[in-house]
Amino acid sequence: MKPINPIQLKQLIEASLFVLAKPLSVKAIKETVLAEFSVSRTRIQETLDELQQDYQERGVQLVKIASGYRFQTQEILSPYLQPLWQDKSPKYSRATLETLAVIAYRQPVTRGDIEYIRGVAISSHIIKSLSDRQWIKVVGHKEVPGKPALYATTPAFLDYFNLTKLADLPALTDAASLQGLFDKVQVALDESNDDDSNDDHQDDDQQVNDEQNDSENSSDTTTNELDDVDKETVDVVKNSQNLTH
Known part of the structure; x- marks a missing residue:
């Protein structure tokens, strides 16, 4: 198993979460993008915690949900982002x-x-x-x-x-x-x-x-x-x- 330094680990986890359209769990991260590296789940979790802190005051946040972690925009910004999408008339009651x-x-x-x-x-x-x-x-x-x-x-x-x-x-x-x-x-x-x-x-x-x-x-x-x-x-x-x- 190859070693990986803290900077590389954070970059790889961050990039993985950015490119994937669905949430990633610690287990999934370890078994996919980090499969070739000598890194524990504890270390992965610590890196995710650091990333959450890094993004805390940015427009995009790293959040934990039921199936893992994913990036999403700050909820408070939603009203300002609405013009990026076409208006759609409601169809459900x-x-x-x-x-x-x-x-x-x-x-x-x-x-x-x-x-x-x-x-x-x-x-x-x-x-x-x-x-x-x-x-x-x-x-x-x-x-x-x-x-x-x-x-x-x-x-x-x-x-x-x-x-x-x-x-x-x-x-x-x-x-x-x-x-x-x-x-x-x-x-x-x-x-x-x-x-x-x-x-x-x-x-x-x-x-x-x-x-x-x-x-x-x-x-x-x-x-x-x-x-x-x-x-x-x-x-x-x-x-x-x-x-x-």
């Missing part, structure tokens, strides 16, 4: 945001659980949209008749929202933090929906129809299956400002 909130705060939950908490039926299009973003996945099946799928959030959900664990989610009573979280969801869903321009109009029409039905139809789910859930999550979301179109 409050229903999508509420559904994601219920799954995030009450996971694992079934579709019936979500419908009961929100008080309305949920369209398949909403579940598909969140699944396509890889923010939710099926983690099992509930031991009740029909064995409905249980949904939970994914590591990709944590990564996107700069969370290392679910406990880092803002408190349900913190409306401002929830607003920021949902604003970010809205932007991401809009960007994702623009990727397939040929199919967008049909999908958007279906989304609108589904979500209109979602807001009009009441859920048929019975309460005796849902002793462990409540409506606090969606109540807070509904009381937050500017979560609609």
Whole structure:
């Protein structure tokens, strides 16, 4: 194994994080770009800590999230960076945001659980949209008749929202933090929906129809299956400002 000095180590780790579009863990760094060098995980971690300090007051920060470390812009600079992107009209309603909130705060939950908490039926299009973003996945099946799928959030959900664990989610009573979280969801869903321009109009029409039905139809789910859930999550979301179109 080849030796590597502190300057070279920091440069190599910094360059690796810069060029890769996804987070890198200490383990991944050691097994890839540093595979030929004699360097411990402790030394890699210490170097990452130094880099975090180096970037603390810069426009770009090195942050730790669930799956590792990555560079990102300072959140406070976001309003000034918006002109770099074209304006995109929102295509997803409050229903999508509420559904994601219920799954995030009450996971694992079934579709019936979500419908009961929100008080309305949920369209398949909403579940598909969140699944396509890889923010939710099926983690099992509930031991009740029909064995409905249980949904939970994914590591990709944590990564996107700069969370290392679910406990880092803002408190349900913190409306401002929830607003920021949902604003970010809205932007991401809009960007994702623009990727397939040929199919967008049909999908958007279906989304609108589904979500209109979602807001009009009441859920048929019975309460005796849902002793462990409540409506606090969606109540807070509904009381937050500017979560609609």
